[in-house]
Amino acid sequence: MLHMQNLLLITDIPGYSPQISRLISMMNYARFTTLEAVKDLTQAELDYLLDAKSNSIGALLLHFAAVEYAYQVSTFEQRELNEEELLIWGPALELGKVGQEQIKGHELEYYLHQLDEVRNRTLEFFKSVNDDWLDTEEDFWYEKKANYYFMWFHVFEDELNHRGQIRLIRNRLKVK
Amino acid sequence: MLHMQNLLLITDIPGYSPQISRLISMMNYARFTTLEAVKDLTQAELDYLLDAKSNSIGALLLHFAAVEYAYQVSTFEQRELNEEELLIWGPALELGKVGQEQIKGHELEYYLHQLDEVRNRTLEFFKSVNDDWLDTEEDFWYEKKANYYFMWFHVFEDELNHRGQIRLIRNRLKVK
Numbered sequence: 440m441l442h443m444q445n446l447l448l449i450t451d452i453p454g455y456s457p458q459i460s461r462l463i464s465m466m467n468y469a470r471f472t473t474l475e476a477v478k479d480l481t482q483a484e485l486d487y488l489l490d491a492k493s494n495s496i497g498a499l500l501l502h503f504a505a506v507e508y509a510y511q512v513s514t515f516e517q518r519e520l521n522e523e524e525l526l527i528w529g530p531a532l533e534l535g536k537v538g539q540e541q542i543k544g545h546e547l548e549y550y551l552h553q554l555d556e557v558r559n560r561t562l563e564f565f566k567s568v569n570d571d572w573l574d575t576e577e578d579f580w581y582e583k584k585a586n587y588y589f590m591w592f593h594v595f596e597d598e599l600n601h602r603g604q605i606r607l608i609r610n611r612l613k614v615k
Numbered sequence: 616m617l618h619m620q621n622l623l624l625i626t627d628i629p630g631y632s633p634q635i636s637r638l639i640s641m642m643n644y645a646r647f648t649t650l651e652a653v654k655d656l657t658q659a660e661l662d663y664l665l666d667a668k669s670n671s672i673g674a675l676l677l678h679f680a681a682v683e684y685a686y687q688v689s690t691f692e693q694r695e696l697n698e699e700e701l702l703i704w705g706p707a708l709e710l711g712k713v714g715q716e717q718i719k720g721h722e723l724e725y726y727l728h729q730l731d732e733v734r735n736r737t738l739e740f741f742k743s744v745n746d747d748w749l750d751t752e753e754d755f756w757y758e759k760k761a762n763y764y765f766m767w768f769h770v771f772e773d774e775l776n777h778r779g780q781i782r783l784i785r786n787r788l789k790v791k
Contacts (some may be wrong), residue, residue: 447761447763592641604779
């Protein structure tokens with residue numbers, strides 16, 4: 440993880456423009472808390488379902504990588520996910536029943552590796568753009584315009600939302 | 616709620632400096648999703664406990680107002696909460712058992728009113744500062760420095776974390 444020494448500073452990061460730096464600072468802290476929330480979990484714990492409707496912690500972790508990948512594609516490559524990518528990321532994007540069926544049996548390292556790979560790609564992409572890029576607007580939810588700053592804010596606000604759920608599930612694990 | 620027309624834009628807001636505007640944009644969106652997540656809940660639903668360890672949705676709502684109030688006091692007034700304030704906000708800050716015992720029996724309007732009052736105060740405070748203020752650093756967690764941008768990021772990242780839990784609890788309500 441980049442710049443852990445500045446974990447509690449939303450500030451400039453060498454190699455990135457000012458607003459991009461602040462965005463990355465927030466993404467870094469969100470990710471730090473995610474990693475803390477899943478530390479030392481076993482495969483059985485990562486697969487655990489609170490109830491029939493629940494997402495496993497493993498599926499939520501892969502969801503973070505999938506969402507981030509999807510926004511790389513939409514904002515940096517300005518396209519939709521292709522069929523091959525949907526095969527890889529579809530269950531993690533969708534969660535629910537398909538996530539329960541298809542995302543399981545992995546150790547923590549598997550998820551952490553996926554998260555790192557995707558995050559490193561984001562950090563490379565961000566080097567290529569500047570603050571003006573964040574102001575780019577596109578049609579989005581509720582028949583409103585969203586800008587790229589919002590879309591990347593959404594990437595980490597979705598992670599924070601599910602991190603809250605991970606903490607709740609972790610406190611109620613009933614596996615050895 | 617301020618500036619709902621720009622709900623999906625992290626951008627300038629009249630009357631606020633550029634970084635403060637972006638921070639408020641993110642706080643606004645986080646609050647919008649909180650309000651969506653609790654829409655039309657009854658008193659019994661707001662008091663519902665998933666299990667003996669759970670926080671009620673009502674307690675989590677009051678927690679958002681309490682945390683925001685506490686960061687107003689620490690960053691704008693540079694002091695700690697006094698005894699009177701701790702009587703008012705203590706249970707909502709602490710949650711857990713004391714939250715379960717002391718925060719219940721309220722209708723949704725009660726919580727929404729508290730959230731609005733505190734938020735309006737924040738928006739007034741933010742008018743009085745600029746981007747440089749966000750860079751102010753103080754000793755904080757993990758023996759590290761945090762800046763005010765981080766502390767206010769934390770206010771909404773904590774809300775997003777618990778909003779994830781609110782959604783999970785709402786999907787499992789077992790009251791009429």
